[in-house]
Amino acid sequence: MEPYPALHIHNVSVRFGQVQALQNVSFDLEPGRTLAIVGPNGAGKSTIVKVALGLITPDQGHAAIFGHDAGDRPDRIGYVPQLKTFDRTFPANAEEVVVTGLRRAWPARVTGVEARLAHEALEAVGAGHLAGRSLSHLSGGELQRIYLARALVRRPSLVLLDEPATGVDFLGEHDLYDLLERYQKLSGAAVAMVTHDLTAARFHADLVAVVNRELYAYGPPEEVLTDESLKQAYGHRGHGHRVLVL
Amino acid sequence: MQELLDLFSYAFMQRALLGGLAVAVMAGLVGTFVVQRGLSFLGDGLAHASFGGLALGALIGAFSAGTDLLQQPLLIAVPFTVAVALGIAFVRDRTGLASDSVIGVFFAVAAALAVLFISIIPAERSTVNVESLLFGSILAVGRTDLTVILVTAAVTVATMLLLWPRLAYATFDSELARTDGVKTRQLEYVLFVVSALVVVVSAQMVGVILLAAYLVIPAAAARLVARSLITMTLLAIAAGVVSTLGGLVLSWAFNVPSGSVIILSQAVLFVLAAVFRRS
Numbered sequence: 001m002e003p004y005p006a007l008h009i010h011n012v013s014v015r016f017g018q019v020q021a022l023q024n025v026s027f028d029l030e031p032g033r034t035l036a037i038v039g040p041n042g043a044g045k046s047t048i049v050k051v052a053l054g055l056i057t058p059d060q061g062h063a064a065i066f067g068h069d070a071g072d073r074p075d076r077i078g079y080v081p082q083l084k085t086f087d088r089t090f091p092a093n094a095e096e097v098v099v100t101g102l103r104r105a106w107p108a109r110v111t112g113v114e115a116r117l118a119h120e121a122l123e124a125v126g127a128g129h130l131a132g133r134s135l136s137h138l139s140g141g142e143l144q145r146i147y148l149a150r151a152l153v154r155r156p157s158l159v160l161l162d163e164p165a166t167g168v169d170f171l172g173e174h175d176l177y178d179l180l181e182r183y184q185k186l187s188g189a190a191v192a193m194v195t196h197d198l199t200a201a202r203f204h205a206d207l208v209a210v211v212n213r214e215l216y217a218y219g220p221p222e223e224v225l226t227d228e229s230l231k232q233a234y235g236h237r238g239h240g241h242r243v244l245v246l
Numbered sequence: 247m248q249e250l251l252d253l254f255s256y257a258f259m260q261r262a263l264l265g266g267l268a269v270a271v272m273a274g275l276v277g278t279f280v281v282q283r284g285l286s287f288l289g290d291g292l293a294h295a296s297f298g299g300l301a302l303g304a305l306i307g308a309f310s311a312g313t314d315l316l317q318q319p320l321l322i323a324v325p326f327t328v329a330v331a332l333g334i335a336f337v338r339d340r341t342g343l344a345s346d347s348v349i350g351v352f353f354a355v356a357a358a359l360a361v362l363f364i365s366i367i368p369a370e371r372s373t374v375n376v377e378s379l380l381f382g383s384i385l386a387v388g389r390t391d392l393t394v395i396l397v398t399a400a401v402t403v404a405t406m407l408l409l410w411p412r413l414a415y416a417t418f419d420s421e422l423a424r425t426d427g428v429k430t431r432q433l434e435y436v437l438f439v440v441s442a443l444v445v446v447v448s449a450q451m452v453g454v455i456l457l458a459a460y461l462v463i464p465a466a467a468a469r470l471v472a473r474s475l476i477t478m479t480l481l482a483i484a485a486g487v488v489s490t491l492g493g494l495v496l497s498w499a500f501n502v503p504s505g506s507v508i509i510l511s512q513a514v515l516f517v518l519a520a521v522f523r524r525s
Binding site for chain 1: 282410411412413414415417418419421422424425426427428469472473474475476477478
């Protein structure tokens with residue numbers, strides 16, 4: 001039994017120049033729970049994840065992972081970044097990317113044990129056939145699976161995902177959440193994911209944080225995803241997002 | 247064949263060969279990251295910084311007659327070029343400007359300083375051969391030069407082997423590497439410093455103008471055909487070694503400048519790589 005929350009965000013404020021990205025945000029995420037962080041564009045959702053990873057030092061407050069300062073226990077975190085336009089010509093294959101999740105460094109040569117673990121992780125995310133494929137030959141959805149395998153191969157106690165379903169088709173999205181749920185049941189890990197998709201938050205998380213610089217609501221989706229909290233956070237219902245009528 | 251063996255029986259050719267191979271290995275190791283990070287212009291910027299540093303060294307030497315130590319321009323050029331490399335990294339971090347813009351500023355300032363320093367040196371005290379600085383002469387590498395190159399090569403190879411896994415990770419995805427505790431910014435500073443060392447000790451061999459090519463062409467050719475970063479690194483080293491050997495032999499056979507033949511040999515390898523590039 002873990003004595004500390006998987007993720008502890010305490011009174012966190014972050015400012016980028018003149019822009020206040022986060023203001024006095026506090027919440028705890030216990031092991032075994034799945035949290036969806038929702039809010040409009042520019043609400044500071046990804047900033048929360050970056051604070052948790054130790055990539056951004058807050059101007060005020062602090063973040064802790066299982067009682068350790070953010071950034072001190074990368075071995076306990078599996079991170080799936082936003083699918084971004086990185087250099088697709090980087091000479092590497094999927095297996096090497098997954099092995100970075102084991103080594104926390106780039107492999108000059110992949111050992112037999114690493115290859116086996118990487119292959120198991122790739123199989124688990126339905127991408128076993130992609131192990132030897134060059135990064136330049138992967139689609140967005142395939143790349144997202146590779147990153148997920150990379151995050152899970154180290155068997156993390158906390159999985160952090162930043163817009164995991166962006167660029168993934170409907171079936172791929174369904175598979176992704178299914179995989180996460182299976183991993184969580186198996187490992188008892190906590191999962192925190194940033195998403196703009198309120199439907200995903202409603203059906204794939206047991207906790208939701210509604211954020212727009214401040215934390216507007218935190219709790220089970222049926223209590224949090226209400227007209228009132230969404231109006232507060234988004235300004236008005238709809239706001240270009242898929243809002244469920246609850 | 248015997249003629250070729252005879253060629254390398256000369257001490258000056260042995261020094262040229264050893265020095266050239268050392269530069270090829272260093273440039274291949276460092277150039278892989280320079281090219282993969284889109285910093286190819288860094289080689290030009292640092293080459294001109296080394297020109298400024300060598301000119302400053304010559305200026306100080308001209309006014310320090312009798313002080314043997316200060317008669318070695320490289321002793322001034324090394325810290326000068328390293329300072330410029332750190333300056334480029336620092337200004338880029340602080341201003342958020344693109345690398346090529348910052349390198350362009352330092353490039354121009356270093357070249358201007360070089361011209362200024364050389365113009366100040368009184369003609370009767372001048373030991374500077376501008377043509378030699380610009381175009382280099384691999385066949386004129388002396389014992390001291392070779393020692394400096396070999397020591398720098400040993401330091402560079404040890405540093406790059408030690409940092410390769412983390413540098414490669416940071417080059418692939420800087421944010422991901424940072425989440426795993428890799429000090430990406432410090433690593434980049436080290437890469438800039440090592441690049442400066444490679445450039446400044448190589449300047450006298452291939453010259454300021456052709457020097458950036460040593461850092462970029464073998465690695466760029468390797469990138470076209472390699473399927474992994476380690477293969478790219480090894481191929482970049484191999485391309486540098488082959489072009490150095492080939493360039494030395496061809497320059498002797500046709501009695502043409504060795505530096506330019508080495509670079510042209512690299513260009514031939516680049517064209518071949520472009521033709522047979524990976525799909």
